[in-house]
Amino acid sequence: MNARILTTLGFDKVKQMLAQYIVTAQGLEEVEQLAPINDALTIQAWLEETEDGLKIQRLRGGIPIPKLENIRPHMKRIEIGADLNGLELAQVGRVLSTTSEVIRFFNDLEDSEIELLRLYSWIEQLVVLPELSRRLKESIDEDGRVTDEASEDLKIIRNNIRKSEQTIREQLDGIVRGKNAKYLSDSIVTMRNERYVIPVKQEYKSVFGGVVHDQSSSGQTLFIEPKQIVELNNRLRQHQIAERNEIERILSELSAELVPHRNDILHNAYVIGKFDFANAKARFGKELKAVVPEISKENDIYFKQARHPLLDQEKAVPNDIMIGQDYQAIVITGPNTGGKTITLKTLGLLQLMGQSGLPIPAGEESRMGIFDEVFADIGDEQSIEQSLSTFSSHMTNIVSVLEKVDNHSLVLFDELGAGTDPQEGAALAISILDALGSKSAYVMATTHYPELKVYGYNRAGTINASMEFDVDTLSPTYRLLIGVPGRSNAFEISKRLGLDQTIIDEAKHIMDGESQDLNEMIADLENRRKMAETEYLEVRHYVDESERLYKELKEAYAYFFDEREKEMAKARKKANHLVSEAEEQAADIISDIRKMQLTSGNQGGVKEHQLIDAKTKLSQLHQEETRLEKNKVLKKAKEQKQLKAGDEVIVNTYGQRGTLIRKTSAQEWQVQLGILKMAVNESDMTPVAPEKEPKQRVTAVRSSQSSHVPNQLDLRGKRYEEALAEVDQYLDAAILAGYPQVTIVHGKGTGALRTGITEYLKNHRSVSGFEFAPGNQGGNGATIVKFK
The missing domain is CATH 3.40.50.300 (P-loop containing nucleotide triphosphate hydrolases)
Known part of the structure; x- marks a missing residue:
């Protein structure tokens, strides 16, 4: 790709924006070297790394990478036998500790089953050096200072230095606060040439003796090391030289330990730079609300x-x-x-x-x-x-x-x-x-x-x-x-x-006719485009609404299906339990029948009434599945069928046809079953049509109007009580006919009938809602009733 195009289109400025999110020297090199290429496989790999970076940014806020310096010059120096200073070793140690942190971070991502396209493969290239990392961490602090734990000798030397400094300060504090304080320019202890001194007035320099190390610019103050602390300062100086020698030995030792691992450390820094680059692209993308194409x-x-x-x-x-x-x-x-x-x-x-x-x-x-x-x-x-x-x-x-x-x-x-x-x-x-x-x-x-x-x-x-x-x-x-x-x-x-x-x-007349026509054509095109855009947005709105409704319906259907399966499973479980109980009770009854058969011997077998009693016990095992006592429609239908002597019925318990003889109580009838006469409860019998003599089949044509229920009920001119009774019967018939909605015409009048019907509809269990009819269909003189 020609370099001129990068400047012309502002690609260099984009790189500058990207560099703001970089925290490592190696990552900055990645940005500086960034340029468009034409190799499809490499571009795809780069885009996948960017996709991974955006995903990690979205889920975890980015990869945890601290600020890292360029360690390539350090590795070159130890390669030729040079020693690194404390700050350089601290920078190398930070690369090693970052390596461990990044590996732990990606292991956590993998444990969380977060899928990535490319970055897991980079993690496999990192080399962990735990012993070397621990040694650097305990020997060098973040600022490059060698710590007391770097060696046992260094710890002893520094303890001696602290004791010597404390002794010297105690001696000097006694001077500046004692009777000789009047000979001092100021009551302080300071340092000159790395030795502790006190500020003495020039005319009293002989009072303290010792060594003069410096004087003020005016010459009125001399900085003197009193003779009683000269030996203490000498001892402190010896400890300081020993400290410096020990630090140089430790730095040399640590530098030598890095040499065998320099290539691994350099590659770790390179991989961390790749992660930093992916992080920067993700933050850049988040700022611009960008996507991976x-x-x-x-x-x-x-x-x-x-x-x-x-x-x-x-x-x-x-x-x-x-x-x-x-x-x-x-x-x-x-x-x-x-x-x-x-x-x-x-x-x-x-x-x-x-x-x-x-x-x-x-x-x-x-x-x-x-x-x-x-x-x-x-x-x-x-x-x-x-x-x-x-x-x-x-x-x-x-x-x-x-x-x-x-x-x-x-x-x-x-x-x-x-x-x-x-x-x-x-x-x-x-x-x-x-x-x-x-x-x-x-x-x-x-x-x-x-x-x-x-x-x-x-x-x-x-x-x-x-x-x-x-x-x-x-x-x-x-x-x-x-x-x-x-x-x-x-x-x-x-x-x-x-x-x-x-x-x-006048200008339009002067203008070329073809140009005028072209402008008019363009104007017409623009108008048509705007109309099409408006229609598209409207259609898009309805499509989005349809998709939303479809999604809700789909979810509701899935929920219904799941609930139905759950209820069916419960019902099957309960039915199996009831069947098991019924089988046990039936087995007991059959066992009793067998015993009666055996005990009767040759005395004529089991009596008819014994068989009937056994069958009655079996029939009593049947459980009512649905209670319909509160169903007003079926209740009314049942009331319309009045039993009377001579009617034929099926006795449910025995499954036999019989004839009603007479009513013995409010709920019981005497029924003729073959040669037997038995008392049977009304709830245990089903009316049936009497058996007819076979005759030639005649096809009768019945008017559909005889069973037709109109979808509108007109109550105008009727009294209040009569109207409500008729509404009650009409709604039951309409429900049986399967109508989704009906219209009740009550007229406007005084409004009493309309109010009464409204109150009735509010309390009706089968009514899902009602409203006045549209203006062209009667307005508030008619009410449209919708059923559940």
Whole structure:
């Protein structure tokens, strides 16, 4: 990829934004080396790492990586036998400890069954050096200071230093607070040449004796080491020299321990840099609300709701940019300041970012292509040094592009053919586009020339586009309109700004007729587009609503199915339990019958009434499954069937047909069963039609009206009690007929009947709701009743 395009489209600025999220020196190198490539497999791997980084950022807030310095120079120094200082060893130790932390972090992700595409493979390349890491951690602190635990000798030496310093301070404190304090310039203890001294007035220097180490700028104060602490300072100095020698020995020893592992440590730093880079891409993507694009095998681009990454994302107007599927060239026409150049740069920059493995500020399901080269001629590149005009400069760039372009190139031209005579410029622009089209290059070009609007209609694989302009507000909306060429808004703007209508009309007459027709055609296209967009949004609303309802219905059906299965399972379990109990009781009854059969011997077998009693016990095992006492409809239907002497019934207990003789009590009848007469409860018998003598079959035609229930009940003119009774019977009949709703006409009148019916309907168990009829169907003079 040519380096010039990276600067032209602002890719370097994107890298600067990305670098803000880097915390390691190795990660910064990754950013500095970042550039778009054209190898599909490598790009896919980079994008998958970015996808992993975004996923970890979303789930865990990112990979825990601290600030790490570049340790490559340190490893080179120990390779040639040099020793590292404490700060350098601390930086190496931080790399080793970070390695362990990162491995623990990814092990936790794996234990949580979080799937990643690429980053787990990088973890396998890390080498843990626990002993070396522990040694560095206990010997060197974060600031590079060698700790007391680095060696036993160092701990003893430092204890001696602390004791010596304490003794010296006690001695000097006795001087500055004692009777000789009057000879001091100040009651403090200080240091000169790494030895403890006190400030003495110049005229009393002989009072304390000892060694003069320094004097003040005025000469009035001498910094003297009193003779009684000279030996103590000498001893302290010896301890300090021993400390320095021991520290040098420890640093040398630790540096030597690093040598066998220098390649592993360097590779760990490299892998951590990769993780830091993935972290930075994820944070960058989160800031821009970016996504990882798919790679199109057909090399067609679809950047959904794309935004330029260098603009304020809250203010940037998103646009759908498509090229490569239905057309390979887009010609954007229209006036300046509409956003044509930004749209051009957005396409190019997002493509470069995608080919660098970066997330792009666009919507989900965005697709990118892969190009060997991206060329651009954007902006005023007039060269004073080369004595080139604007047109000459652009043409020089275009010539260079045409020499290198092929079918794997993306070409971006801003104001193609500008800077010269309009007719010649338009003709050149058309020829250049034809030349690029013959090489099957992908092209997006902006222009002012109206001739290119016709070009966009006539050329295969080419489409017009424009940036929307709001004539009412006299401002651009920055929305890209694919398929609609730009039009001049000069007449509309002039009119809104107050230019006389006669002048505008005269200008329209002077204007070329074809241009006028073209503008009118474009205006009509824009109107149709707006209408289509409005209808699309309305349809989209209903589609979304339908999808929501479908989802809710699907969930409700799944819930119903699950509940039904649960209830069925409960019922089967309960039924099996009842059957088991019934089988046990039946076995006992059959056993009793057998015993009676055996005990009867030759005395005529089991008596009829004994068999009937046994059968009665069996029938009593049957349990009522559903209680319908409260069902008013069935209750009324049952009341309508009055039993009387002579009726034939089936006695349920024995399963035999019998004839009613007489009623013995409120609920019992005497029934003739064959040669037997028995007392049977009404609840244990079912009325049946009497058996008829066989006769010739006659088919009777019965009017459907005889059993028809009307869907409307008219109560006008009826009394209150009579009307409510009729409503009660009518609703029961309508429910049996399976009607979802009926209409009750009660009239308006005084409102008493309407109020009574309303109160009745509120308390009816089978009514799900009711409302007054529409105005054209009676209004509040009729009520529509809906059943459950």
